[in-house]
Amino acid sequence: MAIKVYSSLSRVKEVFEPIHDGWVGIYVCGPTVYDWTHLGHARTYIAFDAIVRWLEYRGYRVFYVQNITDVGHLTEAGEDKVVGRAIREKVEPMALVEFYMREYFRDMDVLGVRRPDVSPRATGHIIDMIEVIKRLIEKGYAYEVDGNVFFDVSRFPDYGKLSRVKLEDMIAGARIDVHPGKRDPRDFALWKKAGEDYPLKWVSPWGYGFPGWHIECTVMAMRYLGEQIDIHGGALDLIFPHHENEIAQAEAFTGRKPFVKYWMHTGLLTVNGEKMAKSLGNYVRIRDVLDKFSPAAVRLFILSTHYRSQLDYREEKLVEAEANVKRLMNSLTRLEEAKVERASDKPASSEERRILEELYRLSSVFDESMDDDFNTAEAVSFLFEICRAVNKLVDLPSINRAILSEAETIFKGKLRVLGLPDTPSRREVSSKLVEALIDIIIDVRNEARKRKDYATADEIRRRLASIGVKLEDLPGKTIWRIEEAI
RNA sequence: GCCGGGGUGGCUGAGAGGCGUAGGCGGCGGGCUGCAGACCCGCAUCACAGGGGUUCGAAUCCCCUCCCCGGCUCCA
Incomplete structure (x- = not known):
């Protein structure tokens, strides 16, 4: 009866024992709301929805936090996603955020994904982030350079324990943003300096700027769930650097280990066998899928594959x-x-x-x-x-x-x-009146069948089918359902 | 280069040493039915990339080979 959970950190299934008896705190990385949500989001959030439902079914009280990222998430070119898009579309950044956030919730509602207990937004927690960054500097884990603050990776020996990325390989391989002020190319930004006319900035001890991406999740997770949390989840692609950096920030800040007891990661979604990427032009929006298929079909499709496996959309x-x-x-x-x-x-x-x-x-x-x-x-x-x-x-x-x-x-x-x-789908689209009318039609048809007037009976069945009402003759009884609402 | 995940019957997709030839779809045969549909039952040379090995026993563990996908860079 014990639940077993695969931990991305230990890479084995572990017996699930929450930190507090009977109470589970779970944090899942939410979307950056600068564009439409796609099927990959659906995959991850439907999976965690089922996980949360199961924990509750097993009697746990679950407190589910999922953030909304509305600042600090940078593109490869170092541009804030929200700000960049807002400038191009000539809208106020927070209006852009509001629009896509509402659409996100709408998609999730339609898919039957229950809302988290808290959906904290990064911009609402700037003060908390500044406090944590200040403390990290005091403790010697971070340093300021010309209005930017970086986390000093060399001070955190556990760095890489989740992703198993070796520091040497990092330097050799990937492109790393080499900000001139960084002591080490592996260091990552906690706070970034903003120019005079930058539209989304806050005042801080280091001047005007905005927070880095990773610090928001650490701070919001700790604020709502405490310094150590039971489950932290997200998709596989967040392991490095996002979650690795979250661990570094949190454990450096609190001095307590582990920050997260069970790290859970969902497998990525591919489209016709290829990875889903903007550059490939194969992004599948949730909206588009729901135009063609029912929410239940989307859920069943997603839940028919284990959450850690790669899932191919076709x-x-x-x-x-x-x-x-x-x-x-x-x-x-x-x-x-x-x-x-x-x-x-x-x-x-x-x-x-x-x-x-x-x-x-x-x-x-x-x-x-x-x-x-x-x-x-x-x-x-x-x-x-x-x-x-x-x-x-x-x-x-x-x-x-x-x-x-x-x-x-x-x-x-x-x-x-x-x-x-x-509940059978007909309830959603019919009414007492419709039900009564169809019952009358069925009675008339069955009278015809008794008379062996099958031509009439078949015609009634055919015409009802043409408006989406499907009849089924069972022994002694005819039942109906609405297949597609007209 | 460095890390992962895979290759299972016509298709899809679970299983990860014996404990269900998973399940779904499609196909075939039967039942029910006025017919249709839905539903039920049965069947399919009973499958696990290839080659070695471990074991009483391997799709599952180990080794080698081939092939596919993903992460390491923004990504859920």
């Missing part, structure tokens, strides 16, 4: 996920129908008891999968088996009420924990 896979969602939703419709039509108080038959036993078993292996480093991919396979068992049960001519209710609890519970819809 449209056919979404088509398949959509079909799978339909399978699950069909089953829910049948369950609803069985509840009102065929629930009985007769003692359970041996067949019913067999199915119930099977459901209990599947429920428990589902849970084991999730406990094992949140293996949603394996859990999904059991979800489909639960679905099949439910179908078998509701196919029976009469079903023991208690068993039916147990089946419903199990099935819906698993759907919910994965953030999938647990």
